[in-house]
Amino acid sequence: MTMGTKILAAQHYVPNTVVTNNQLAEVMETNDEWIVAHTGIKTRHFSMNGENTSDLATKAAQKTLAQANYAAKDVDLIIISTITPDAQTPATAAIVQAKLGATNAWAYDISTACAGFVFALSTADKFIKSGMYKSALVISAEVNTKMMDFTDRTAAVFFGDGAGAALLVADEQVNNIYAESLHTMGDGETIHSGRTYPITEIKTSNYPKTDAFFQEGRSVFEFATTTVPTHIQEFLTNAKLKAEDIDYFITHQANLRIIEKIAIELEQPMTKFCHNVEYYGNTSSAGIAMAFAELWNQNVDLKGKKLVLTGFGAGLSYGSILLEF
CATH class of the missing domain: 3.40.47.10 (Thiolase/Chalcone synthase)
Structure with a gap:
């Protein structure tokens, strides 16, 4: 029987610190009017209390699993898309696997920048439809601020930090x-x-x-x-x-x-x-x-x-x- 991929839950998480355009204008030559006119951005969330990419990813994943009433130990696969990993190695996904207690999951990162969630969904979908795996956590998480040059107003005014996650499961009757x-x-x-x-x-x-x-x-x-x-x-x-x-x-x-x-x-x-x-x-x-x-x-x-x-x-x-x- 052909296996389908069902999206069971989805949640997101952002750090608590909210940064306004006026706050950025204090450290670089810009202003709220210019930023809103050119980007539409009014605020963004910065990770400034020690939360790294794996922390944001873990919290988004925990919320997703809780929403689905799904145990971390039942997750087969964790894929994280990020261009701001905790480190070049180990994979941020491996760190998240440990923090979640997803002891039966294998985990790895992909890096396709802002296309990452789409590429990660596609990848997880193939694993599930292969019939070998019953569930996958797909997480996109970024702490962009740690990679910013705050003298470069052409980039720094755009970016914020956050994470989103979706739980995918195999289903014989549903395919999303x-x-x-x-x-x-x-x-x-x-x-x-x-x-x-x-x-x-x-x-x-x-x-x-x-x-x-x-x-x-x-x-x-x-x-x-x-x-x-x-x-x-x-x-x-x-x-x-x-x-x-x-x-x-x-x-x-x-x-x-x-x-x-x-x-x-x-x-x-x-x-x-x-x-x-x-x-x-x-x-x-x-x-x-x-x-x-x-x-x-x-x-x-x-x-x-x-x-x-x-x-x-x-x-x-x-x-x-x-x-x-």
Whole structure:
């Protein structure tokens, strides 16, 4: 019998510290009016009390398991998408596995930047539909602030910290994941973070160093507002659907102006586009996961509804996945 993938629960978590535009204006040359006009962002949450990426991921996962009344020991697989791991090794997913007490799960990270939740959902879906695994926790978690250069106002004003999680289970009668389209353009320059470099000579002063987050803002905007809408249209055509057939779109929460532009290109109302970037900022891979969790927990009947989740970011990686309930 063909196995389906059912989404059983979804939750999100953000750190307690809320940072306003005016607070950022105290440390860099910017102001609330400029940030809101160009990004739509009003506040964001910063992890400033010792919570690292694994902590945010663990709390989102705990809330998700509690919602589903599902024991951590019954989870088979944990996939975490992040570009801000606790460390290069071990995987943040391994740390989360221990914190959850998910002793029977194997765990690993993926890194496809702001497309991470879509890529991770796709990956978990394949494991479940293989028939070998009955459940998977998919978590996107980011502490972007630890990678920011706060002298770079073209990047630092956008980002916040947070995590979102979804529990996927095997089901013989229900399948929520119906179609996907994933792409990589092989661009390592437009967006990058945490670059490390090989040594040039043997000396005692050698010590690992990493670069702060960097993005070419204009190139990112053009990519997000041209390549991405075209991709969504082609994805829907291949799925024998039109934009008007979709009940909700959840795109990467890059900034509100980009989401508005995608809506215009698809000729769809903003009421169909879930967004949280105004009060969470750009949370990289966590943005879609958090927006999905918010929709999941609203008083909205998703039965019979179609959702398109579209991520795009460094790589340049982008992709969409179609959910039906």
